[in-house]
Amino acid sequence: MFTAFLSIHPAFTIAPVSRRTFGSFVEHMGRCVYTGIFEPEHPTADADGFRQDVLALTRELGVSLVRYPGGNFVSGYRWEDGIGPVVDRPVRRDLAWRSLETNRVGIDEFMRWAGKAGVEVMYAVNLGTRGLPEALDVQEYLNQPDRTRLAELRAANGSPNPYGVTMFCLGNEMDGPWQTGHKTAHEYGRLAAETAQAMRDAEPDLELVVCGSSDSGMPTFAAWESEVLALTYDQVDYISAHAYYDPAKVDADSFLASAVDMDRFVDKVVATADSVGARLKHTKRINISFDEWNVWYQTDFGAARRAEDRTGWPIAPRVIEDRYNVTDAVVVGGLLISLLRHSDRVTVACQAQLVNVIAPIMTEPGGPAWRQTIFHPFAITSRLAKGEVLRVEIDAPTYETTRYGEASLVDAVATHDPEDGELVFFAVNRSRSESADLRVPLTGFAPGLRVAESWTLADDDPAAVNTADQPDRVVPRPTAQVSVTDGVLHAVLPPVSWTAIRLSV
Structure with a gap:
């Protein structure tokens, strides 16, 4: 055992x-x-065809906001296909994932689902195959109260009241050559600026997200952000960041340190955005919408796509339905620590995706829904984190990783609610062989703090997964050794583990 x-x-x-x-x-x-979210034939389906077991798990997960409808999908999407009588909606090809889109679920259905789930919607507009007029049209359909053709069409389709969407993404991953309608930074920046300005002319208080690089490994990373922001700085509020971590691309020790890479990614995007702001002599600060992040076994997915029959056009095929293990959950917990640690600039984040597709929730058609291992650190962090994010200085042994260099064996963040005095710690132990003796002096906090609850996700088998037959094979359990003695928090963190500790008076 080592001490941290x-x-x-x-x-x-x-x-x-x-x-x-x-x-x-x-x-x-x-x-x-x-x-996933929609299956009218399912035993739990409500009158609108939504799986109520998935709705319940979405609420338990603590999701606050959902980005929709893409993703790569949005760059070929015609939003008008998904409104009006279902029998009249066309079936279209989706070039992004080479499948057929039936359009049984469109804007009106999804907004009803979001209302039932209690989540805010961040709507992505198509700037791949479409542009400014279509973005204004979908904004009008979503938000115009009355008296216009599209507002009246929305009312005729069953929604007389506007949906009041306040956050929009201006396209998706437009730097990526795989993207339908891929553009250069200048081409995209001009289009995004024009679209953003027109949308603001209609609704000045919108929050708009401009596309950053698809990941920090892109050859145009930072140069893309710099040029796009130079063209859009006045019109937008956020620049997007996307990052996926593939266990198959790195060794186990590097994978456990994935949050080190996320920290650096955020710092580089912030530095680039602030440099553009300084160059433009702007007082406004651009924040980050980290609207795609997760663990993703991309190597396996790439091999499967190369081997599959490219002549078929399936409907809702099984695509990247990764089964997550204990180590993946610990890494997800670590990525949440990184996001919280950067709460001064990362104020929006979206784990990709919600159901079945690299997701915390899995379903079987006509069958059960269950929690993947990565469900648990997200749900507990969402439930417990409140108040202010505190600066945490970590004094712990380090280790050398082949991908990310030196990393601390323990990573942690804390939140404090000054109203009720609650103090919460989220911590990971990246060591694959040793437990960590965590010690935290509580000087300056309310006297009498005690452990109100503490959960640890770990297992003797770090490759253990949850399945439909064993949905609770991996679950958080009360931390075996945790206490506050003489004003010092003590906790033992097992190897390859994620832990949440809530202290209250």
Whole structure:
């Protein structure tokens, strides 16, 4: 066992916890929508065809915001196909995932689902195969109260009241050559600026997200952000960031340190955005919408796509339905720590995706829904994190990784609610062989703090997964050794583990 010390103080804050940090993502891809959130034939389906077991798990997950309808899908999407009588809706090819889109679920259905789930919607407009007029049209359909053709059409389709969507993404991953309608930074920046300005002319208080790089490994990373922001700085509020971590591309020790890469990614995007702001002599600060992030076994997916029959056009095929293990859950917990640690600039984040497609929730058509291992750190972090994110200084042994260099064996973040005095720690132990003796002096906090609850996700088999037959094979359990003695928090963190500790008076 090794010892790790955390130093914190209630006066040393980073930023308030943003509820939008706990966002998710629903794309018309694979089985995320069809047999995911929507399955009219399912025993739990409500009158609108939505699986109530999935709705219940979505609420339990603590999702605050959902990005929709893509993703790569949005760059070929015609939003008008998904409104009006279902029998009149066309079936279209989706070039992004080479499947057929039936359009049984469109704007009106999804907005009803979002209302039932209690989530805010961040709507992505198509700037791949479409542009400014179509973006204005969908904005009008969503938000115009009355008296216009599209507002009246929405009312005729069963929704007389506007949906009031306040956050829009201006396209998706437009730097990627795989994207339908891929553009250069200048081409995209001009289109995004014009679209953003027109949308603001209609609704000045919108929050708009411009596309950043698809990941930090893109050859145009940072140069793309710089040129796009130079063209859009006045019109937008956020720049997007996307990152996926593939266990098959790195060794186990590097994979466990994935949050080190996320930290650096955020710092580089912030530096680039601030450089553009300084160059433009702007007082406004651009924040980050980290609207795609997760563990993703991309190597396996790439091999499967190369081997599959490219002549078929299936409907809602099984696509990237990764089964997550204990190590994946610990990494997801670590990525949430990174996002909270950057709450001063990352105020929106969306784990991709919600159901079936690299998702915390899995379903079987006509059958059960269950929680994957990665469900648990997200749900507990969403439930417990509140108040202010505190600065945490970590004094722990380090280890060398082949991909990310030196990393601390323990990573952690803390939140403090000054109203009720609650103090919450989220911590990971990246060691694959040793437990960590965590010690945190509580100087400066309310006297009498005691452990109110503490959960640890770990297992003797770090490759253990949850399945339909064993949905609770991996679950968080009460931390075996945790206490507050003489004003010091003590906790033992098992190898390859994620832990949440809530202290209250």
